[in-house]
Amino acid sequence: MKLGFIGAGHMAQALMLGFKRQQTQSVTITVHSTHQTSYEPFAATNGFQAAASNEAVLAQSEVVFLAVPAAATVALCQALAPVLKPNTILVSVAGGVSLAQISHVVPAAQVLRVMPNVNVAINQGMTALAAPEVMTPAVYQKVVALMETLGATVTLPEANFPIFSAIAGSAPAYADLFIDALARAGVKYGLTKVAADQIAAQTVRGSAQNLLENQLAPWLAIDQVSSPGGTTVAGLLAMEQAGLMSAVVAGIDATIAKEQAPS
Ligand SMILES: NC(=O)C1=CN([C@@H]2O[C@H](COP(=O)(O)OP(=O)(O)OC[C@H]3O[C@@H](n4cnc5c(N)ncnc54)[C@H](O)[C@@H]3O)[C@@H](O)[C@H]2O)C=CC1
Numbered sequence: 526m527k528l529g530f531i532g533a534g535h536m537a538q539a540l541m542l543g544f545k546r547q548q549t550q551s552v553t554i555t556v557h558s559t560h561q562t563s564y565e566p567f568a569a570t571n572g573f574q575a576a577a578s579n580e581a582v583l584a585q586s587e588v589v590f591l592a593v594p595a596a597a598t599v600a601l602c603q604a605l606a607p608v609l610k611p612n613t614i615l616v617s618v619a620g621g622v623s624l625a626q627i628s629h630v631v632p633a634a635q636v637l638r639v640m641p642n643v644n645v646a647i648n649q650g651m652t653a654l655a656a657p658e659v660m661t662p663a664v665y666q667k668v669v670a671l672m673e674t675l676g677a678t679v680t681l682p683e684a685n686f687p688i689f690s691a692i693a694g695s696a697p698a699y700a701d702l703f704i705d706a707l708a709r710a711g712v713k714y715g716l717t718k719v720a721a722d723q724i725a726a727q728t729v730r731g732s733a734q735n736l737l738e739n740q741l742a743p744w745l746a747i748d749q750v751s752s753p754g755g756t757t758v759a760g761l762l763a764m765e766q767a768g769l770m771s772a773v774v775a776g777i778d779a780t781i782a783k784e785q786a787p788s
């Protein structure tokens with residue numbers, strides 16, 4: 526399948542690297558962004574085609590990912606409208622930009638909204654897709670199958686995108702913050718940061734895999750670690766006293782509030 530990318534920042538690069546790494550579908554990638562110095566070397570290093578313009582990406586691609594800053598997405602679609610081919614599928618990854626806002630400026634286009642996270646780069650992503658009412662199921666399934674090569678997917682109503690974006694799109698940063706906090710505690714007690722980072726990351730990876738493989742609710746796994754009268758429950762209670770769960774929920778509240786009222 527011929528894939529195109531407009532934008533070559535963090536999200537676009539994660540998607541392109543994931544598509545390069547997966548072995549389920551045969552894909553070719555064409556990319557353009559406003560920063561020549563970033564997309565041209567990236568394309569050359571990875572065997573992708575660097576296009577001279579956004580229009581050239583459109584001309585060469587069946588599915589085009591729009592991965593520019595959210596605030597630039599509608600204007601980008603407006604600029605692309607005159608050169609859009611009717612069978613091109615546009616896939617917007619922009620947080621907080623609705624299908625209605627995009628379809629308003631490209632009414633004849635086949636547009637889909639997805640929310641991936643950066644873990645798509647290693648085919649461990651979590652991606653939501655919103656199925657537009659006007660798109661045929663076959664076209665929609667084609668994009669679902671494409672995104673499934675990058676990790677897990679879920680179809681959600683667009684109304685759920687802000688919460689999904691918070692607990693999956695942004696959450697790699699929040700999970701990394703927790704890992705960093707564990708590691709810094711390790712440094713406090715004498716471990717090197719390099720060793721502590723690895724220990725904390727592997728522990729969190731194992732815990733996530735345990736929940737998924739055994740379909741365990743987190744609280745059940747927490748109980749398994751907490752020996753009666755032991756160290757873990759003492760740590761858990763101190764974390765709760767410091768407001769860990771409330772702090773996380775407050776962070777998610779702020780994430781959603783920002784998406785719903787971008788600056
Ligand atoms: N970074 C992340 O983890 C996630 C980001 N997103 C969405 O992905 C989009 C991009 O975010 P990032 O990659 O983080 O930003 P970024 O700032 O790293 O990348 C933006 C890219 O867009 C390019 N660009 C800007 N205007 C352009 C135009 N008119 N034509 C062509 N290229 C243009 C820039 O040169 C740059 O390559 C945003 O809409 C964001 O909401 C969605 C999910 C997760």
Ligand SMILES: O=C(O)[C@@H]1CCC=N1
Binds near residue numbers: 620690694695
């Ligand atoms: O920070 C952001 O706005 C984007 C959307 C989800 C993850 N990153």
